[in-house]
Amino acid sequence: MKVLVLGADGYLGWPLSLRLAIKGHEVMGIDNLATRRAVEEIGSNSAFPLPSPQERVKEAKRILGVNIDFSIGDITNKEFLREAIKSYKPDAVVHFAEQRSAPYSMKDLDHAVYTVRNNLESTLNLIYLVKDIDPSIHILKMGTMGEYGTPNFDIPESPFVDAIVNGKNDKIFTPRWGGSVYHMSKIFDSYFLAYFNRIFNLTITDIMQGPVYGTRTSEIVEESLRTRFDFDETWGTVVNRFCVEAILGIPLTPYGKGGQTRGFLSLEDSINALTLLLENPPKREEYRVVNQFMEIYSINEIAEIVKRAGEDLGLDVTINHVENPRVEAEEHYYNPERKVLPALGYKPKKNLAEEVKIMIEDLIPYKERLERYKTAIMPKTKWKS
Numbered sequence: 001m002k003v004l005v006l007g008a009d010g011y012l013g014w015p016l017s018l019r020l021a022i023k024g025h026e027v028m029g030i031d032n033l034a035t036r037r038a039v040e041e042i043g044s045n046s047a048f049p050l051p052s053p054q055e056r057v058k059e060a061k062r063i064l065g066v067n068i069d070f071s072i073g074d075i076t077n078k079e080f081l082r083e084a085i086k087s088y089k090p091d092a093v094v095h096f097a098e099q100r101s102a103p104y105s106m107k108d109l110d111h112a113v114y115t116v117r118n119n120l121e122s123t124l125n126l127i128y129l130v131k132d133i134d135p136s137i138h139i140l141k142m143g144t145m146g147e148y149g150t151p152n153f154d155i156p157e158s159p160f161v162d163a164i165v166n167g168k169n170d171k172i173f174t175p176r177w178g179g180s181v182y183h184m185s186k187i188f189d190s191y192f193l194a195y196f197n198r199i200f201n202l203t204i205t206d207i208m209q210g211p212v213y214g215t216r217t218s219e220i221v222e223e224s225l226r227t228r229f230d231f232d233e234t235w236g237t238v239v240n241r242f243c244v245e246a247i248l249g250i251p252l253t254p255y256g257k258g259g260q261t262r263g264f265l266s267l268e269d270s271i272n273a274l275t276l277l278l279e280n281p282p283k284r285e286e287y288r289v290v291n292q293f294m295e296i297y298s299i300n301e302i303a304e305i306v307k308r309a310g311e312d313l314g315l316d317v318t319i320n321h322v323e324n325p326r327v328e329a330e331e332h333y334y335n336p337e338r339k340v341l342p343a344l345g346y347k348p349k350k351n352l353a354e355e356v357k358i359m360i361e362d363l364i365p366y367k368e369r370l371e372r373y374k375t376a377i378m379p380k381t382k383w384k385s
């Protein structure tokens, strides 16, 4: 299979490119390096030093013996993306290339507008270009479980649900309620995908993924193959951030009551699941939604797991709840459905308690580097300011 990976320099894009290449698929990556710049903008950096895309590709060839084509460019530039799809002729396009931080999108109006423009323009470009060039291309688009919010009902996996309003039956788009401009941009992406799937007869997988944690996949066997790893308040997802806090002796920082509950998955499981979904596309012209997570935890449970793992490794770890900078329910019902991946035979390979120990061990040698960006860890971006 020929796969075009948009956002191939990112936390998920790089390991997915390695995995697909090692499985014998042809891979071309595209990225405008926006995340590298935006992480530096807030005074932070990846925990692991990142080689340039050109060096990464060379190292993949030297160490794993695989070829990955890489092109630097912005997919909100429709002519650039048109040329890439036209000349590469992919069977599938993976769309990761979005601004993916909720706090970054909530900093101020400029960051909100950038997030909406970048995310919606990239998705619309992809939809229209696939329709123009070859509507049979499978679009695998990364959304987020955060699109659903935390409703008091079980979260369905199907794109549409039955609804009775004022005594009348109808089908509606599965309810969504985002908790940031970033999440709202993902919701609009999903509406566009479902809408244009019907109009242009496109074949789409729209993945609702939970927060990912981890430092490794089976291809990351040397430092030069590592993927980025963010741990600051803007870019670090919670498990990754807590692991770095444990190493730096900063109390772990659940926001507010810490009862916020989400579905998590390891980097290895995310990459395995994405590969499976690419190798098992939906039916032609189907809009398939996938709820992609493996284990459900509250933030308080995550903090306890990281504390125990740190203590087992000789670290002194404490937990200190801080004022919640976000506007979100801190205690709530949470029961999302998950059928598509199990039906494809997917079984998770990792669990949080074991993986967190590996993460802390992988990160300890970079303690001095982490210290340099310590001031970027405590929450500063307030939803209401």
Ligand SMILES: NC(=O)c1ccc[n+]([C@@H]2O[C@H](COP(=O)([O-])OP(=O)(O)OC[C@H]3O[C@@H](n4cnc5c(N)ncnc54)[C@H](O)[C@@H]3O)[C@@H](O)[C@H]2O)c1
Pocket (backbone or CB within 6 Å): 006, 007, 008, 009, 010, 011, 012, 013, 030, 031, 032, 033, 034, 035, 036, 073, 074, 075, 076, 095, 096, 097, 098, 099, 100, 118, 122, 142, 143, 144, 145, 209, 210, 211, 212, 213, 228, 237
């Ligand atoms: N990491 C997670 O926990 C997680 C969870 C759920 C969903 N997601 C989604 O998965 C996708 C990938 O996430 P990630 O963690 O790898 O993020 P990332 O920021 O590390 O990767 C995204 C990549 O896309 C690139 N990019 C952004 N805008 C671009 C543009 N206009 N043109 C070209 N390249 C562009 C960035 O430079 C970056 O390298 C994102 O869409 C994110 O919203 C991530």
